[in-house]
Amino acid sequence: MLELEGLVRHFGEVVALDGLSFAVAPGELCGFLGPNGAGKTTAMRCAVGVSAPDAGTVRWDGRPVDLDVRRRTGYMPEERGLYPRMRVHEQLVYLARLHGMSSADAGASATRWIDRLGLGDRRDAAVEELSLGNQQRVQLAAALVHDPQLLVLDEPFSGLDPIAVGVMSDVLRERADAGVAVVFSSHQLDLVEDLCRTVAVVSAGRVVLRGGVAALKRQGDRRLRLEVDGGTAWVERLPDGVEVGAQRQDAISLALRADIDPGEIIDLARTSGRLLGVRLEEPRLSELFRDAVDGADVTPRLQPDEVPS
Amino acid sequence: MSPTRTVLLIAEREVRQRLRGRLFVITTLAISVFLAIAAAVPMLLGVFDIGGDDTDAGPVDPVAIVVVGELSSDASEVLEQAIGPIVVQPATDPDEAAALVTAGEADFAIVDGERIVVPARSGVFAFDPPAASRAAEALALSEVLSEQGDGDRVGAVLDLTPLPVQQLGDQDPGDAAARLVVANLGVVFLFGVLIMYASMIINGVIEEKGSRVVELLVEAVPVRRLMAGKVLGLGLVGLGQTVVLFAPAVVVLVVTAGDVVPPGIAPLAGLLVLWFVLGYGLYAVIAAGLGSLVSRPEEAQAVLTPANMLMILGYFVGFASINAPDATFARVAALVPFSAPYVMLVRQTLGTPALWEVALSIALTLLTIVAMTLLAARLYEGGILRVGARVRLRDAWGAAKR
Numbered sequence: 001m002l003e004l005e006g007l008v009r010h011f012g013e014v015v016a017l018d019g020l021s022f023a024v025a026p027g028e029l030c031g032f033l034g035p036n037g038a039g040k041t042t043a044m045r046c047a048v049g050v051s052a053p054d055a056g057t058v059r060w061d062g063r064p065v066d067l068d069v070r071r072r073t074g075y076m077p078e079e080r081g082l083y084p085r086m087r088v089h090e091q092l093v094y095l096a097r098l099h100g101m102s103s104a105d106a107g108a109s110a111t112r113w114i115d116r117l118g119l120g121d122r123r124d125a126a127v128e129e130l131s132l133g134n135q136q137r138v139q140l141a142a143a144l145v146h147d148p149q150l151l152v153l154d155e156p157f158s159g160l161d162p163i164a165v166g167v168m169s170d171v172l173r174e175r176a177d178a179g180v181a182v183v184f185s186s187h188q189l190d191l192v193e194d195l196c197r198t199v200a201v202v203s204a205g206r207v208v209l210r211g212g213v214a215a216l217k218r219q220g221d222r223r224l225r226l227e228v229d230g231g232t233a234w235v236e237r238l239p240d241g242v243e244v245g246a247q248r249q250d251a252i253s254l255a256l257r258a259d260i261d262p263g264e265i266i267d268l269a270r271t272s273g274r275l276l277g278v279r280l281e282e283p284r285l286s287e288l289f290r291d292a293v294d295g296a297d298v299t300p301r302l303q304p305d306e307v308p309s
Numbered sequence: 310m311s312p313t314r315t316v317l318l319i320a321e322r323e324v325r326q327r328l329r330g331r332l333f334v335i336t337t338l339a340i341s342v343f344l345a346i347a348a349a350v351p352m353l354l355g356v357f358d359i360g361g362d363d364t365d366a367g368p369v370d371p372v373a374i375v376v377v378g379e380l381s382s383d384a385s386e387v388l389e390q391a392i393g394p395i396v397v398q399p400a401t402d403p404d405e406a407a408a409l410v411t412a413g414e415a416d417f418a419i420v421d422g423e424r425i426v427v428p429a430r431s432g433v434f435a436f437d438p439p440a441a442s443r444a445a446e447a448l449a450l451s452e453v454l455s456e457q458g459d460g461d462r463v464g465a466v467l468d469l470t471p472l473p474v475q476q477l478g479d480q481d482p483g484d485a486a487a488r489l490v491v492a493n494l495g496v497v498f499l500f501g502v503l504i505m506y507a508s509m510i511i512n513g514v515i516e517e518k519g520s521r522v523v524e525l526l527v528e529a530v531p532v533r534r535l536m537a538g539k540v541l542g543l544g545l546v547g548l549g550q551t552v553v554l555f556a557p558a559v560v561v562l563v564v565t566a567g568d569v570v571p572p573g574i575a576p577l578a579g580l581l582v583l584w585f586v587l588g589y590g591l592y593a594v595i596a597a598g599l600g601s602l603v604s605r606p607e608e609a610q611a612v613l614t615p616a617n618m619l620m621i622l623g624y625f626v627g628f629a630s631i632n633a634p635d636a637t638f639a640r641v642a643a644l645v646p647f648s649a650p651y652v653m654l655v656r657q658t659l660g661t662p663a664l665w666e667v668a669l670s671i672a673l674t675l676l677t678i679v680a681m682t683l684l685a686a687r688l689y690e691g692g693i694l695r696v697g698a699r700v701r702l703r704d705a706w707g708a709a710k711r
Binding site for chain 2: 045070094
């Protein structure tokens with residue numbers, strides 16, 4: 001179990017982390033969301049020990065993260081990082097061995113991941129000779145090659161084509177199923193919604209929304225779209241907890257608070273005429289995200305790299 | 310994984326990557342071959358034969374002499390005694406004799422028993438043919454002795470052996486010359502490799518920092534070990550390169566001219582290795598610490614300037630001390646760690662440093678290496694993850710406290 005507790009990090013005047021706390025359990029595949037500058041990258045850097053927080057603790061299984069834990073952590077930095085002139089297989093073996101694997105295990109594991117990620121024919125190419133997409137696959141392999149128990153991936157999906165997105169999703173799901181704690185940041189909310197069972201939304205250096213995707217959706221506003229023959233006068237009689245959205249002739253969009261029974265609203269609508277159409281939609285993650293972020297303090301934050309020197 | 314294994318693993322990668330660089334390998338091998346050939350050149354040209362013992366050189370070609378006028382039988386006897394067998398060719402006048410000498414038909418000419426004519430000199434350092442000089446001396450000598458009625462003693466006089474000449478001091482001149490060469494070459498070589506490897510270190514650090522791969526590394530490896538591995542790996546490459554560069558030349562020199570190379574020279578090669586290791590240790594950690602402050606190769610030389618200045622200063626002091634290896638300034642400079650590698654090398658080669666001076670110099674340099682390693686490690690920790698603009702010394706120092 002990875003636990004971040006009360007992380008604070010300042011860059012000069014800029015507050016990147018403002019008491020950020022959350023935990024990721026083994027087997028969990030957690031999407032780490034937030035607008036630009038919310039503190040995602042800084043939090044992930046603190047989690048893997050690349051950066052140190054000004055205050056707060058990072059624990060694994062209840063103990064502060066030390067070198068042994070970090071060796072069993074796989075990290076994909078936001079700015080990709082590999083030796084440009086080193087060959088793919090050789091580089092993965094080297095990184096695996098630095099993380100404590102024996103030479104033989106490292107070799108086998110590097111080969112396995114190269115094949116799994118479709119880089120078989122490029123294993124002896126220098127990284128700088130690869131396409132960006134392939135470099136990103138190597139970067140993922142570098143995070144996975146030493147068989148980590150914790151995976152921290154900063155924007156693993158950015159810049160991938162749909163096929164690579166599929167491969168990446170499969171690998172992450174498979175790792176989580178194998179008991180690895182996986183947390184990754186992304187701006188592709190639909191992808192996260194499909195892939196993750198849990199999410200954490202960060203805004204202004206704090207976690208503003210945390211939980212299972214399904215549970216969060218149940219708590220969010222549902223959308224009900226109704227089309228009734230006979231006008232929209234019934235709208236005046238809607239109970240509290242229902243917000244009226246777009247309205248066009250007989251059709252109307254409503255946002256229903258989680259505790260409102262859609263059946264009641266439909267019954268109400270039928271009092272004024274024949275029902276022509278009904279559509280009930282669960283809230284999208286992107287809506288939950290927007291609501292959560294809008295509710296928090298959203299003064300713009302700078303990324304660490306953008307700190308004026 | 311133990312710290313030692315981590316450091317060795319990192320060092321191994323450095324060595325492997327360098328050896329894969331074709332330019333590096335080819336350049337090194339080419340220079341090595343060039344040096345080996347250069348070492349063989351003196352032997353090939355027979356330079357070491359000059360003034361050598363030529364009595365066992367087999368039958369000697371007769372010396373060809375052009376004679377204008379008469380050459381008495383006494384005179385030709387004297388000549389044969391002085392310069393060995395001769396072949397005499399008559400000429401009618403000095404002009405014809407001169408033409409023959411110039412054409413190379415004869416080694417020299419004797420005109421009317423009065424003067425010797427030799428070919429024009431063909432270079433600044435050319436000498437008159439030794440046979441001509443000896444013939445001139447012998448003829449003059451025999452003339453004087455004959456006038457005094459001692460003509461029969463000419464042979465004895467010509468056969469005399471010079472008294473041995475003893476030079477004061479305990480060094481033989483060959484050894485002293487070789488030591489001077491070693492001191493000069495040693496200082497130049499040391500300067501060259503220190504500058505080169507400091508630059509290799511800093512570029513290696515910048516490569517890791519600039520490509521961000523360092524973020525993957527620090528996750529698994531404390532930055533000190535990262536730095537230590539890099540310094541160790543490149544140091545081994547440097548040592549290996551030194552051996553590859555010079556070993557063939559030394560072997561060639563010993564095989565082809567073993568009896569000419571003074572015996573005291575071999576240990577000097579050991580000194581060169583010792584001071585390379587110490588000098589490299591000192592400047593490599595400084596370069597690593599400074600390298601962690603910048604992210605782009607263009608900035609490498611600028612940030613390295615202070616270290617380069619120290620290296621250049623040491624180089625000049627080293628050269629200056631060649632002329633006075635035991636002067637006070639050389640004795641002091643040999644103890645100052647930044648110039649010690651150059652100056653103590655010179656003093657141990659040319660001067661007479663006391664044992665305690667050598668020991669103190671090595672100890673002070675080692676201490677400074679330790680101090681610089683701690684300093685550099687702290688800069689490295691504070692600077693290596695801060696990509697972008699150049700990190701100020703103070704910021705790197707402060708950042709490392711966490």
